[in-house]
Amino acid sequence: MSSVIETRDVSKHYGEGDTLVKALDRVSLxxxxxxxxxxxxxxxxxxxxxxQLMGGLDNPTHGQVHLANKDITQMSGRELSDFRRDHxxxxxxxxxxxxxxxxxxxxxxxxxxxxxxxxxxxERVYAMLERVGLxxxxxxxxxxxxxxxxxxxxxxxxxxxxxxxxxxxxPTANLDSQTGSDLLDMMHDLNRNxxxxxVFSTHDPMIMERASRxxxxxxxxxxxxxxxxx
Amino acid sequence: xxxxxxxxxRNLARNRRRTLLTAMIISLSLTALMFTDALIQGxxxxxxxxATRLYSGDAxxxxxxxxxxxxxxxxxxxxxxxxxxxxxxxEVAGFAARTLAFGMVSSAANNRAVxxxxxxxxxxxxxxxxAGAMIAxxxxxxxxxxxxxxxxxxxxxxxxxxxxxxxxxxxxNQLSEAAEQQLFRVSGIFHLNARAMDENLAFxxxxxxxxxxxxxxxxxxxxxxxxxxxxxxDTSLGLWQRLSNDxxxxxxxxxxxxxLATMLQLTNSSTIIAGIVLFILAGLGVINGLFxxxxxRTYEFGVLLAIGxxxxxxxxxxxxxGLILALGAIVIGLILGVLLITWSASxxxxxxxxxxxxxxxxxxIRPQHRFMQYSALPFWVLIMTLVACIYPAIHAARIVPxxxxxxxx
Numbered sequence: 150m151s152s153v154i155e156t157r158d159v160s161k162h163y164g165e166g167d168t169l170v171k172a173l174d175r176v177s178l179x180x181x182x183x184x185x186x187x188x189x190x191x192x193x194x195x196x197x198x199x200x201q202l203m204g205g206l207d208n209p210t211h212g213q214v215h216l217a218n219k220d221i222t223q224m225s226g227r228e229l230s231d232f233r234r235d236h237x238x239x240x241x242x243x244x245x246x247x248x249x250x251x252x253x254x255x256x257x258x259x260x261x262x263x264x265x266x267x268x269x270x271x272e273r274v275y276a277m278l279e280r281v282g283l284x285x286x287x288x289x290x291x292x293x294x295x296x297x298x299x300x301x302x303x304x305x306x307x308x309x310x311x312x313x314x315x316x317x318x319x320p321t322a323n324l325d326s327q328t329g330s331d332l333l334d335m336m337h338d339l340n341r342n343x344x345x346x347x348v349f350s351t352h353d354p355m356i357m358e359r360a361s362r363x364x365x366x367x368x369x370x371x372x373x374x375x376x377x378x379x
Numbered sequence: 380x381x382x383x384x385x386x387x388x389r390n391l392a393r394n395r396r397r398t399l400l401t402a403m404i405i406s407l408s409l410t411a412l413m414f415t416d417a418l419i420q421g422x423x424x425x426x427x428x429x430a431t432r433l434y435s436g437d438a439x440x441x442x443x444x445x446x447x448x449x450x451x452x453x454x455x456x457x458x459x460x461x462x463x464x465x466x467x468x469x470e471v472a473g474f475a476a477r478t479l480a481f482g483m484v485s486s487a488a489n490n491r492a493v494x495x496x497x498x499x500x501x502x503x504x505x506x507x508x509x510a511g512a513m514i515a516x517x518x519x520x521x522x523x524x525x526x527x528x529x530x531x532x533x534x535x536x537x538x539x540x541x542x543x544x545x546x547x548x549x550x551x552n553q554l555s556e557a558a559e560q561q562l563f564r565v566s567g568i569f570h571l572n573a574r575a576m577d578e579n580l581a582f583x584x585x586x587x588x589x590x591x592x593x594x595x596x597x598x599x600x601x602x603x604x605x606x607x608x609x610x611x612x613d614t615s616l617g618l619w620q621r622l623s624n625d626x627x628x629x630x631x632x633x634x635x636x637x638x639l640a641t642m643l644q645l646t647n648s649s650t651i652i653a654g655i656v657l658f659i660l661a662g663l664g665v666i667n668g669l670f671x672x673x674x675x676r677t678y679e680f681g682v683l684l685a686i687g688x689x690x691x692x693x694x695x696x697x698x699x700x701g702l703i704l705a706l707g708a709i710v711i712g713l714i715l716g717v718l719l720i721t722w723s724a725s726x727x728x729x730x731x732x733x734x735x736x737x738x739x740x741x742x743x744i745r746p747q748h749r750f751m752q753y754s755a756l757p758f759w760v761l762i763m764t765l766v767a768c769i770y771p772a773i774h775a776a777r778i779v780p781x782x783x784x785x786x787x788x
Contacts, residue, residue, distance in 0.1 A: 206685055207781035227689055234687020241784065245682040249389035254382070261382050262687050306686070 152179030152215070153313050153346050154203055159212035161198050161369075172198040174369040175212070180314070180348055185340045187349045187356050190366035196350035197318055199366065203348065204237050204316045205229045217313055234262050238307030240317035244299040246291040252278060252302045253287035259310040277309040278302070281335060297328035304336060314346040321353045330355055383692070387699040394672065401668030402708040408661035409712030409760045410719060412654055416756065417720040417746035418728070419650050423643055425744045427608055430639050431632045433571055434507045434580075436475075436602030437611035440622055440629045445599060451480055452553050454597035455627050461601055468618045470610050473505030474603035478588040482550035484530070484581050488539035493581045495550050497588020497598075506602050509569055509582065516542045516567035525587050528563035531577030532570045540565050548581065554593030561591055658763050665767035669701065673775045680775055681783025690776040697775050701768030708764070709757045720746050 161173040173195045180186055180203075188196045201207045202214055205221045214221050217236055221229060233239075246255045256274045265273070278287055281301040291299050300320060307315050317336075321329030337359050339345050349356050357363060365372040391398045431437045440461055442453035455461060458476045465474040478497035483490055500519040504510040509529065510518045519527050528546055530538070540546060544565050552559040563583060571577055589596060605611050611631035622629035633640040673680070680693060727743035 201781045201784075204685065206784065207779070227691075230684070230687055230689045233685065239682075239685050241682065245678065245784075247386070247679060247682070249386060249393060254385075258382065259686050262689075262692070 151181075151218070153182045153217060154348070155179040155215040156199070156203065157213045157215070159199075159202055159209045159214060161195075161202060161207070162210045171369045173202070173209070176366075176369070176371055177212075178364060178371065178374075180346060182313075182346055183340065183344045184362055185337065185347045185360055186362045186364065187351055187360035188364045188366060189351060189357060190372070194366040195369040196366055198369075200316050200318055200348065200350045203314075204239060205233055234259060234310070236313045238310065238312040238315040240300070240303050240307050240315060240320045242319040242322045244291070244296070244303050244323070246299055246302055246306070248291050251288050251290055252283060252294065252305075255291070255302055256306045256309045259306065263310060273309055274305075277305040280339075281305045295328075297324055297332065300324060300328075300332055301335070304332065304339075308339065308345065314348065316348050316350075318350045319352070320349065321351070321355065326355070329353065333359055383696055383699050384703075386696060387703055390672070390676070390696075390700055391704060394675075397668060397671060398704065401665060402704055402711065404661050404664035404668070405705060405708035405760060405764055406712035406715060408657050409709060409757060410715040411657055412756050412760070413712070413716035413752040414719050414723070414746065415650060415653055416749060416752055417724070418744070419646060420747040420749055421724070421728075421744045423646065424608070424747065425742050426639070426643070427632065429573070429742065430636060431608065431611070432508065432604065433573060434509065434576055435632070435635065436506045437605045437608055438603055438629055438631045439635055440601040440603075440627050441599065443626060443628050446635075449481075451551060451592065451599065454553075454594060454599055455601065456597040458596070458598045458601060461622065461627070464622060465601070465603055468621070470605050470616060470618055472604045472606045473502070474601055475499055475502035475506040476585065476598040477503075477600045477602060478585065478592055478594060478597075479599040480550040480588070480592055482548060482581075484534070484538065485547040485549070486538035486540040486544060489537060491534065491537055493534065493579050495548055495588065496580060496582050497585040497592075498582050499585045506604055508571065512569040512571045513567050514570045516565065518567055519582060519584055521584075523566065524564075525584065526561075526563045527566040527584060529567045529569055529582040530565060531580060532568050533574065533578040534581065535565065535568050537578065542566070542568065546581075548583065548591075550588075550591050552591065552593040554595075559591045559593070561587070658759070661760070662763050662767040665701070665704075665764050666770060669697065669768060669771035670774070672700075673697070673771050677778060677783050680778045681780045684778065684780040685784060693778075694772045694776040697772035698765065698768050701764055701772070702761075705761050705764035709760055712760065713753065713757060716752065717748075720748055720752070724748075 155178070157177050159173055159176045160171065163170045163172060176199060188199060190196050202209050203216070205214070205216070205224070208222055216232070219232070221232060224232060247258065250258065253274050256277060257270050260270045260273065275287060278284060281304055283298060283301055283305070286294065286298065291302070294302065321332060324332065333355055336347060340347050349360065351357070362374070362376045364374050440455065442455055444450060445453040462474060462476065465471050476499060480495045482493065482495040484493050498519065500521060514532060519529060528548065530540070535541065538546065542565050546563050546565060547560055548563050549558050549560045610616065612633050614631070619629050683693060684690070724745045724747065727745050729743050
């Protein structure tokens with residue numbers, strides 16, 4: 150099966166000479182459509198850096214990142230912005246909703262950038278918020294929601310624009326275990342029912358338990374890979 | 380309203396105190412600029428009025444060589460024709476003929492060199508403020524005795540003279556080329572609130588002055604006021620040509636008092652410099668306020684960029700915030716400016732007869748409203764704010780998402 154995302158010999162180095170740090174060193178991997186993948190490893194192993202490069206948030210020192218068969222390392226800033234907008238959904242550890250926008254507006258924002266008509270935007274936002282269990286809370290601002298609810302809005306925001314892949318960085322790190330588990334179940338359902346591709350960077354055993362594929366990083370290199378029935 | 384506008388307004392409302400402080404920097408700068416302009420206008424007007432309407436008039440007509448040579452033989456020998464022409468000019472509000480002579484006034488106690496001015500009392504009252512500046516005795520009158528003499532309070536002090544005291548006035552007679560002396564009595568003492576005038580001018584009636592100087596009906600100067608003081612600076616008016624010929628010339632106060640015109644130009648330059656300094660300070664305040672806001676939201680900008688916001692859209696967001704901030708602040712600044720100028724104009728600012736460039740600010744200064752205070756100044760404050768926003772907006776647009784999201788993705 151062709152990969153929805155592929156890294157080829159990707160390296161990311163910081164500093165130079167004696168202070169050179171190889172955050173990633175020649176990492177090659179492919180993520181197939183519909184995978185529920187967890188990138189795991191100790192702190193400093195390069196998980197977040199790999200996710201950043203996959204999402205086009207930073208450029209690799211060496212190598213290529215192909216997303217939907219396009220080399221995103223060769224894209225201009227504007228092309229990359231549009232590509233992220235249309236093909237990638239992000240879920241952050243600290244929710245990172247825009248505090249001055251309501252839950253619905255946070256979800257609507259990307260579609261607004263995409264130029265989706267207002268009526269369709271509204272319909273999709275309300276449907277998605279209902280899907281993540283936030284019906285009736287569309288008009289609330291982030292500070293009026295609990296941590297779990299905020300992360301649900303973040304998931305809804307990431308998915309409502311119908312991206313090819315969702316990159317999630319430690320999405321359960323700030324949640325209690327029950328809320329985290331519920332959220333993961335919800336994402337797992339979306340993965341299974343809608344075929345949405347998820348890539349996590351995590352330490353959380355709950356994510357590892359649910360992941361169909363585990364990629365272990367160590368010192369910026371792939372240490373091991375395993376696939377299993379989720 | 381678009382999402383950018385909503386985002387901008389809500390972002391500004393997030394930290395109301397900071398937004399208010401930044402807005403106040405802009406507002407108060409605009410108010411200060413408006414008030415400075417109003418004050419300078421008021422002061423300029425007062426200075427020009429003090430310099431012209433106090434005694435000299437908005438404009439004067441002399442023999443072409445009189446001012447350059449200070450030669451008392453250079454006269455306007457047919458003043459009636461000029462006076463009739465002045466009466467026909469619609470821009471002329473009042474005019475008065477004068478004779479001017481350097482002479483000597485002697486009291487029992489002292490003597491002093493002064494300028495002896497012969498005036499037509501009634502006509503003079505329509506040009507200068509002497510009639511209204513009497514502090515003792517009476518203004519000159521046609522019906523009174525020929526020995527009437529007006530002197531300033533400082534001259535009276537120097538001569539140790541009082542009302543009714545005898546004063547001998549000596550001038551040169553142009554016909555006999557000999558000194559001509561005549562006895563006068565102090566009939567009035569004036570206070571023009573300008574040291575040079577209160578100390579060095581003595582007024583007698585025009586016919587007596589002409590007789591003493593042997594001028595045979597001629598005069599040295601015809602002073603006139605315009606319907607509006609600003610007309611005197613308008614060199615395109617036809618009256619300058621109509622009132623001038625190959626023997627005499629009509630000149631406005633800017634030509635007669637070039638030092639005052641230069642000083643006023645310097646004042647304008649100073650206002651512009653003060654305005655630029657204010658602009659720079661306000662601009663730095665805006666940059667500081669916006670930068671604080673941007674640093675606080677770096678993480679958020681990282682998120683916006685990560686989810687597909689173009690850098691240009693982020694730039695537009697910051698500029699929109701700046702625009703809304705500026706418009707709000709300008710409204711506040713305009714209101715404060717109107718109130719401050721109106722209030723200060725109603726109570727006036729008393730400079731206590733301070734002299735600037737030899738001109739006594741005899742009147743209370745009243746700041747003046749001008750259209751440019753409500754058009755050009757707010758416009759430039761808006762431009763200044765937007766220019767000040769460009770740097771923070773570029774900074775925000777250049778944020779690297781990976782660095783901004785360092786703690787997370």
